[in-house]
Amino acid sequence: MSKKYFGTDGIRGRVGEYPITPDFMLKLGWAAGKAFRRQGICRVLVGKDTRISGYMFESVLEAGLSAAGADVLLLGPMPTPAIAYLTRTFHAEAGIVISASHNPHYDNGIKFFSGQGTKLPDELELIIEELLDTPMTVVDSAQLGKVSRINDAAGRYIEFCKSSVPTGTSFAGLKIVVDCAHGATYKVAPSVFRELGAEVAVLAAQPNGLNINDRCGSTDIVALQAEVLMQRADLGIAFDGDGDRVLMVDHTGAVVDGDELLFLIARDMQEQGSLQGGVVGTLMSNLGLELALQDLGIPFERAKVGDRYVMAELLTRNWQLGGESSGHIVCCHHATTGDGIIAGLQVLMALKHRGQRLAEARQGMRKFPQVLVNVRYAGDKDPVGHPAVLEACERVTEQMAGRGRVLLRKSGTEPLVRVMVEGDDESQVRLHADHLAKIVADVCA
Structure with missing residues (x-):
């Protein structure tokens, strides 16, 4: 519940x-x-x-x-x-x-x-x-x-968010666009970044009860990309309707997803000597995140998809940092749940420490091409556990020789098998994904 x-x-x-x-x-x-x-x-x-x-x-x-x-x-x-x-x-x-x-x-x-x-x-x-x-x-x-x-709830929360960065922190000279998705952050998010010195342009902060998440926010980043380019801003920050997710856009208009933001925070915490343990992602976290953290000597574990599973894994391991590609990022040293504003502030601190723009800082992690194909099935069949499917997955995994991975999982809400393949070469990844999807479809026929 x-x-x-x-x-x-x-x-x-x-x-x-x-x-x-x-x-x-x-x-x-x-x-x-x-x-x-x-x-x-x-x-x-x-x-x-x-x-x-x-x-x-x-x-x-x-x-x-x-x-x-x-x-x-x-x-x-x-x-x-x-x-x-x-x-x-x-x-x-x-x-x-x-x-x-x-x-x-x-x-x-x-x-x-x-x-x-x-x-x-x-x-x-x-x-x-x-x-x-x-x-x-x-x-x-x-x-x-x-x-x-x-x-005074809004004021209390604004001060709490600001307390997640060191006292005296200033983002003066930084121009950002904040997309509030016409949602719950519309009052507080712009104030947090303004009070820390940033120049803030606000997008999608006129809720009318019907426009929440409508062609705005972290679920539709197009308007934010355009606004960042028009404003010549340093970056854009997009929240979802209830403010527990965050995605960003760099000054070129490129989207920076939750995996990349998680990497930037983890690397900065390691460099500042404050990282406790490792990082928790999910089964859908990009392989590039895992390998980039591996290069830094930061442990990485995958939980099932869902913020509750990420949090459970963090608590079990007594780690501080975890998240999902969607931008739901948990910073346990600051909050007890995913918090888009606090995660966004940690990214800005990481950029400030390195003296880098977002477009430059994100180069420390190379995202692997990831292809997802949905295959519909009927009845009570278990195509994921079928011998022919398991054998095909094993063959594809061997062919990628440690530079890619395969994930098949059943949807929790629809009769679908989600076939995900990621690896170095996008064309090969797509071929592998289509091949596995066909085998799953044949088994389901």
Whole structure:
């Protein structure tokens, strides 16, 4: 139940066996509040992004929490990582984010944080799910939860982000374009970079409830590329709708993805003597990242695709830095979850330490061409484990002789096998990917 999406029509998505509707959100708020109340009188922070359905779901969650006797602190539109931070700051028992992240405006969802700004313990999630199957009862009127609004949440989070770089840091002389995706960073992100001295041009910071992630932000970088070139800016920074992802554009208009940003941060931390352990990526992280870190003597481990798996691996190894190609980067020495603004600041610090522009600094890592082919299958077949598929994958891997890799995985949401091949030579990589996709398709026929 860490992050679930649903449409305002109540059709798009489910939690367990429950259809996600406003009625369900009311019951979820009550179940969560009742579970939290078992630990005593509690406060729950509620934040959201800028999509229009957030107003409705904020209201019903608030009502459900209050009916269970939980006090509610409303934050309004704030980035997801801000809710994680403010939950700790206000010593609340939990934080709730209403957001569908990088998805279109007609999706929405919910994410819970514990009082420590991390995912809820599994046992607490189970209690909430069990309570969803029980009748909803309201506490006595004298025990109803109170609701109030935190008016200085944005200022607190801005100061927190600025504290992730050394005191006295100035980015004076740096001209950047900040693309807020008409999302939750629209108020705070420009202020963070301006207050640290940068000249900031702002893009996509006029949310109307319907334009979040619409041809802007980290999911559609074209407008930012054009603006960086027009403004003759040093670089551009793009966030997604809830601010937990970041991508960049260098002064030439070239996109710098999450793998490259992760490399720049890791290299800088090593050079500054602050890197603890290694770096966690995912099964989809570019091989170029792994080899570039290997050249620096930095350990690298791959987790399953998904920020929760990256975080779990970091906690297991007691490492500080991990992330995904999408730009979801976790800096555990600063935050308890992925934070696009903080990750962006770490990249700017890396550039400042080296006295380099982004286009120059990124040359330390060479991305390998990566080709992804989706193959649809039917029924309960397991094409990934078929002997013919396994044999073909082994042959291709041998042919690439350590300078490439093959990954086949089933989609978690569709009947698709994702065939990914990467290596030195793009034409050969495509041939290998098409060859493996055909074999998978033949097996599925």
